[in-house]
Each structure stands twice: as structure tokens, then as C-alpha cells.
Amino acid sequence: MKYVDEFRNAEIARAISAEIAANTDPQRHYKLMEVCGGHTHTIYRHGIKDLLPDQIELVHGPGCPVCVLPMGRVDDGIAVAERPEVIFTCFGDMMRVPGSKGNLLEVKAEGADIRMVYSPLDALRIARENPDREVVFYAIGFETTAPSTALTLQRAKKEGIENFSVFCNHVTIVPPVRALLDSPDLRLDAFIGPGHVSTVIGCRPYEFMPEDYGKPCVVAGFEPLDLLQAILMLMRQLDEDRCEVENQYSRIVPWEGNLAALKSMAEVFELRPYFEWRGMGFIAQSALKLSDAYADFDAELRYAVPGVRVADPKACQCGEVLKGVLKPWECKVFGTACTPEHPLGTLMVSSEGACAAYYNFGRKSFEKVEIGTSP
Amino acid sequence: MELENTSQDSYCTLDHDGCVVCSDAGISLRVISIDGDNALCEDAVGNRTEIAVELVKPVATGEVLLTHGGVAIAKVQKAEMLKAPDRSRADKLPTEGRHP
Numbered sequence: 005m006k007y008v009d010e011f012r013n014a015e016i017a018r019a020i021s022a023e024i025a026a027n028t029d030p031q032r033h034y035k036l037m038e039v040c041g042g043h044t045h046t047i048y049r050h051g052i053k054d055l056l057p058d059q060i061e062l063v064h065g066p067g068c069p070v071c072v073l074p075m076g077r078v079d080d081g082i083a084v085a086e087r088p089e090v091i092f093t094c095f096g097d098m099m100r101v102p103g104s105k106g107n108l109l110e111v112k113a114e115g116a117d118i119r120m121v122y123s124p125l126d127a128l129r130i131a132r133e134n135p136d137r138e139v140v141f142y143a144i145g146f147e148t149t150a151p152s153t154a155l156t157l158q159r160a161k162k163e164g165i166e167n168f169s170v171f172c173n174h175v176t177i178v179p180p181v182r183a184l185l186d187s188p189d190l191r192l193d194a195f196i197g198p199g200h201v202s203t204v205i206g207c208r209p210y211e212f213m214p215e216d217y218g219k220p221c222v223v224a225g226f227e228p229l230d231l232l233q234a235i236l237m238l239m240r241q242l243d244e245d246r247c248e249v250e251n252q253y254s255r256i257v258p259w260e261g262n263l264a265a266l267k268s269m270a271e272v273f274e275l276r277p278y279f280e281w282r283g284m285g286f287i288a289q290s291a292l293k294l295s296d297a298y299a300d301f302d303a304e305l306r307y308a309v310p311g312v313r314v315a316d317p318k319a320c321q322c323g324e325v326l327k328g329v330l331k332p333w334e335c336k337v338f339g340t341a342c343t344p345e346h347p348l349g350t351l352m353v354s355s356e357g358a359c360a361a362y363y364n365f366g367r368k369s370f371e372k373v374e375i376g377t378s379p
Numbered sequence: 380m381e382l383e384n385t386s387q388d389s390y391c392t393l394d395h396d397g398c399v400v401c402s403d404a405g406i407s408l409r410v411i412s413i414d415g416d417n418a419l420c421e422d423a424v425g426n427r428t429e430i431a432v433e434l435v436k437p438v439a440t441g442e443v444l445l446t447h448g449g450v451a452i453a454k455v456q457k458a459e460m461l462k463a464p465d466r467s468r469a470d471k472l473p474t475e476g477r478h479p
Contacts, residue, residue: 095448123449125431145448148405152448155431200405203445203453255456256445264434265452 011227012050020232021055027239028057035061035191036238037328039181040198041068042226044358048365050228056235063190063328064358066180066284067198069145069173070097071326071350071357074280075316077173078103080309081142084171085116087307091134092118093127094142100353104314124156124170131160131168140303142171147204150174150292151265154272157298171303172293174273177201178209179290180281185217189329194238196231197223199253204269206261207251214247225253272298280313282350283323322349325358332359339363405447407455410440418451420444 028034038044044064047053053062066072082103085092092108099108099120112118117137121127124141131139143153153170160168177198184190197210202223213219220241224234234252241247251257272295279291294302316322319337324330332338332351342348344360351357408420408430418438420430428449432438435451444451 122428125449148447148452151434151452152431152450155433155450200445200447200452203405256453258453262434262452264436268434 011225011229013229017055017229017232020229020236024055024060024232024236024239025057027236027243028059029243030057030059033059033061034193034239034242035063036194036196036235037063037065037184037192038196038224038231039065039067039177040196040201041071041357041361042200043067043196043198043224043231044361046226046228046231048361052228052231055232060235060239063192064325064332065184065195065328066281066326067146067177067201068351068357069149069175070101070353071322072175072180072281072284073101073144073173073350074282075102075104075314076280076310076312078107079105079314080304080311081171082106082108082111083309084140084303084307085111085118087138089138090117090307091130091137091139092116092142093121093124093130093139094118095122095144096120097353098142098144100347101350102347102353124153125159128156128160128165128168131165132163135167137167138306139168140171140307141168142173144173146175146177146198146201147269148198148200150269150273151204151262154265154268157272157294157301158268160301161298166300169301169303169306170294172273174292175279175281176275176290176292177205178212179287180284182212183284183287183290184327185213185219187327189327192219192328193242194219195221196234196238197221197249199223199225199230199257202251202253202257202261204262204265207249207257207259208261210249214249218247220247220250222250222252223257225256271295281326282316283326317348320349322351322359325351332362335359405445405452407443408446408451410438410442410444412440413438418444420446420451 047062078101084090085108101107108118127139127141195213207223210221213221220238222234222237224230230252237250237252273292274295275289276291276293278286278288280286299305321330321335325332325335337348338359342352344352344363347353351359406422408422411419411421416431416433417429418432419427421427430446431450435444435454443455445453445455
């Protein structure tokens with residue numbers, strides 16, 4: 005398919021790699037954070053790191069919604085799923101995310117009616133087909149996914165479907181990035197901005213990075229050449245002492261975002277005062293809940309949930325990995341007690357999680373060798 | 380249709396659901412036909428599904444949409460082929476947009 009093959013050309017990749025090297029100061033160490041889990045996946049799937057000078061360190065960010073979901077929210081979802089009148093629907097990866105007493109797959113095996121869906125619109129269809137049951141959609145995701153939930157709720161309201169509700173866990177990308185920039189743990193030089201979130205919110209929300217923190221940001225696509233090109237753009241900014249937001253992914257990302265999607269989200273959602281992020285604690289105005297106009301569809305109001313904050317397992321260091329303080333292989337249980345087959349932490353569950361990316365693409369052995377020699 | 384030389388293993392397709400729940404991945408689909416607010420769309424290996432297109436209207440057959448969770452969230456513009464860097468013409472790279 006066009007739009008893909010041209011972004012995987014090895015010759016061009018090598019040429020951009022050489023250009024990146026030419027823009028790298030050999031006396032300096034650069035820390036670039038890829039905010040998005042999709043970028044982490046691409047970096048390790050395609051061996052992007054092999055094409056970069058040793059001076060450039062890629063730090064993995066918090067941009068995987070499964071990974072940042074605190075355990076208590078999983079328990080809340082399970083409490084709803086266990087109700088006999090409920091058909092509980094969610095995306096596939098969500099079913100394997102561990103709560104404090106198990107995951108949704110295990111609850112399903114014990115008899116709960118839990119169904120994997122590809123789209124919230126599929127959950128709405130299930131509600132139409134089962135008017136005598138209550139259908140709950142467990143919504144999760146950044147601004148990429150939130151429009152599909154918003155659109156589904158608008159259709160549900162328009163059609164007057166009353167046996168449908170949403171357990172909303174949508175989060176927003178800017179507040180956690182700001183929290184990272186405020187964190188004393190981490191010194192970052194620049195950011196690779198999330199591509200598909202930006203199709204919805206545009207590039208303007210990232211302007212606080214150069215304006216308030218003096219950090220460049222380049223919004224990037226997800227093919228190998230997209231990422232290499234974005235890194236080159238960042239290295240040029242750093243080399244030229246420029247600091248601004250640039251858009252590498254302009255074939256899909258409009259500078260102003262998708263106004264229709266933003267309007268739909270503004271009607272259906274409102275910001276929560278605060279929301280807990282795994283490993284990062286409570287972050288103000290970092291998540292969405294249903295607006296008053298859609299309160300009738302809010303599963304948190306329709307059903308009693310425990311709402312208890314649950315600490316991560318002691319051995320799990322997802323929080324430090326999410327903040328970029330630790331590399332996945334530096335976690336005590338990486339690849340031993342915690343594997344994709346038996347994940348202890350969320351970062352090993354999702355294919356976009358940094359730990360799963362390392363594990364699945366065999367980077368751990370390379371990185372273990374490299375860590376002793378890295379600056 | 381430009382669907383030749385594709386490999387399901389290498390592409391984000393409708394039946395490779397690894398990216399459905401993720402934060403920031405979408406699937407590019409080509410519009411086959413349109414029915415009101417929905418469009419029948421096809422992925423790189425020929426899988427077809429119905430996609431809600433309210434958020435990217437107007438939509439025409441043949442257009443490529445970025446979809447996520449069954450909803451189109453953007454149109455994919457015709458991409459220019461990336462060129463190898465020419466150090467003597469450094470200002471020509473990168474090919475894509477800058478802050479307007």
C-alpha cells in the first residue's frame with residue numbers, strides 16, 4: 005500500500021542516519037523522549053537505535069493508556085463486569101491487564117459476560133441487540149481514541165438507547181508531559197510528539213514545551229523513516245539553537261487538529277479535576293469524564309464501584325520505566341517474574357508497552373551489553 | 380487499488396488488533412463506498428469493515444482515512460516520497476511541514 009513502503013526505504017534510512025550523525029556533537033549526550041508507545045514499538049521493531057549515534061539516548065514516555073492505568077481502575081471495571089445483568093465490553097489488550105485479584109479474562113472464565121470489541125460502536129450494537137441487558141463499554145485511550153467514544157455516545161443519545169453506558173478512563177497527553185518536565189528525576193533535551201493524538205488535537209497544544217520549558221518538539225509518524233526524520237529535525241533544532249514545535253507528520257496531522265472531533269469531545273466529555281496515573285501519582289486535569297449532558301450514560305454513576313486506590317506490586321517498577329528513569333531491562337522482574345505471557349506490570353501487557361517492546365524484539369540482550377558502555 | 384507487495388505481518392491491518400487499544404496507533408483504510416455517516420472501507424490486505432466518517436466529512440470513494448476504533452479521525456494526504464538527504468541542499472530536508 006502506498007503511504008507505507010516509501011517510509012521503509014533502507015537506503016534513505018542510512019542517508020538520514022548519516023545526516024543525524026553530522027548534526028550530533030560528539031562531546032554531548034542527548035536525551036530525546038518519544039512520548040508515544042507506538043513510537044517505542046517502532047523504534048525496537050525496526051532497530052532505529054542501531055542507526056543513531058551513541059550520544060543519542062531515546063527515553064520512553066508515558067504514552068500507552070493501558071500502561072498508565074492504575075490497578076484500582078481495573079478493579080473497578082471488574083466489579084462492574086461481575087454484575088449478572090451486565091455485558092461488559094472492552095478492547096482486547098485491556099482483558100489481560102492485571103487488577104489486584106486477577107484480570108478480566110479470568111473473570112470471564114468464571115462466568116462473567118465479557119466481550120472483546122474492536123470499536124465502541126460494536127458495544128453500542130450489542131446494546132441494541134440485547135435490550136434486556138445492560139451493556140457497559142470500558143473506555144480507555146488518549147485523544148486518538150476519545151473521539152470514537154464521544155461519537156458512540158452521541159449516536160446512543162440520538163437513538164435513545166438506555167441500556168448502554170461507558171466506564172470512562174480516557175486520558176490526555178499534555179498534563180503528564182508537563183509533569184515529566186517538572187520532575188527533578190529527568191533531564192530531557194527534546195520530545196518526539198505523538199502522531200495520531202495530534203491528528204485530533206493538532207500541534208498547537210505542544211507549544212508550551214518550547215515556550216515554558218525551552219524544549220523542542222517534533223510531531224512524528226510511525227514508520228521508521230518518519231522517526232528518523234523527526235530525530236533529524238530535533239537534532240537540527242538543537243544544533244542551531246532553535247526551539248519550536250515542528251510537524252514531521254503533516255501528511256496526516258493538520259496544525260489545528262480535527263475540529264469536528266474536538267467539538268464532539270467537548271460536548272460529551274469534561275476534564276476530571278485529577279486522575280491517578282500509574283507510577284506518576286495524581287495529575288490535575290489529566291483525564292476525561294462524561295459531561296453533565298451525558299451523565300445518564302456514565303457507568304460510574306450507574307453502578308457502585310469500589311473506587312479504592314491499589315498499590316502496585318512491590319517488585320513492579322513500571323512507574324520508574326514510565327517516567328523514563330529506568331530502562332525496561334533494569335526492572336528487577338523484567339523477563340523473569342514478568343513476561344508478556346504472565347505480566348506483572350502493565351508495561352508488559354500492551355504491545356505498545358516499553359517492556360513488551362524490548363521483550364518481543366530481543367533488545368534486552370543488546371541493551372544489557374550496551375548499558376555498561378553507554379555514557 | 381495499490382495493495383500489491385503487502386504483507387500482513389508488516390502492516391497495521393483490521394485483523395491485527397495489536398494496536399486497537401494502544402495510545403496512538405491508527406489504521407489506514409481506503410473508502411470503497413459511502414452510506415450516510417458510515418463508509419465501507421478496506422485495509423492493505425483486503426479486509427473490509429464499516430467505519431463511521433462523521434468526523435472527517437465530506438468523504439469520497441478512493442480516499443484513504445486514518446481510523447481508530449471504528450471511527451475515521453483524519454484523512455491521509457498523498458505522501459511525497461522521502462528523498463535521500465542531499466548535504467548540499469540541506470534546506471530541502473526534511474520534506475514535511477514546519478511551524479507555519
